[in-house]
Amino acid sequence: MTLAELLVRLGSFGLDLKWRVEFDEVVDPRCVEMERRSADASMDTLTLLSLTTPFLQLIDAEARGSADDRVVVVLTEVDSSLWEVRAVDERVLSELRRHYRGATDLSAGVSLRAEP
Numbered sequence: 001m002t003l004a005e006l007l008v009r010l011g012s013f014g015l016d017l018k019w020r021v022e023f024d025e026v027v028d029p030r031c032v033e034m035e036r037r038s039a040d041a042s043m044d045t046l047t048l049l050s051l052t053t054p055f056l057q058l059i060d061a062e063a064r065g066s067a068d069d070r071v072v073v074v075l076t077e078v079d080s081s082l083w084e085v086r087a088v089d090e091r092v093l094s095e096l097r098r099h100y101r102g103a104t105d106l107s108a109g110v111s112l113r114a115e116p
Contacts, residue, residue, distance in 0.1 A: 001083060004052040006075050007045060013092050017065035019043045024060035041066055084111050
């Protein structure tokens with residue numbers, strides 16, 4: 001599963017968010033561009049989506065989506081196949097649980113493996 005897939009799964013909840021993205025390991029030149037553009041947490045979702053496709057697999061990355069200067073979703077890529085998703089809107093988490101059968105509940109979030 002990629003960051004692009006998760007952004008799409010956020011649906012309308014994620015459309016108006018502003019993003020800050022950070023990486024422990026830069027695996028592609030697009031990672032540097034994402035960090036640069038999101039340094040002030042003002043990169044919009046469509047720009048982030050355009051930088052994550054096609055097929056950008058991340059390692060040890062975190063994307064924080066904000067609305068009204070408040071973080072409302074955190075997507076943490078733990079290794080190349082595991083994501084942790086925390087969101088203030090339970091509907092987002094419910095949608096992810098429904099779509100990804102192996103989703104594991106976390107405190108205020110879900111853990112997702114690469115296979116839907």
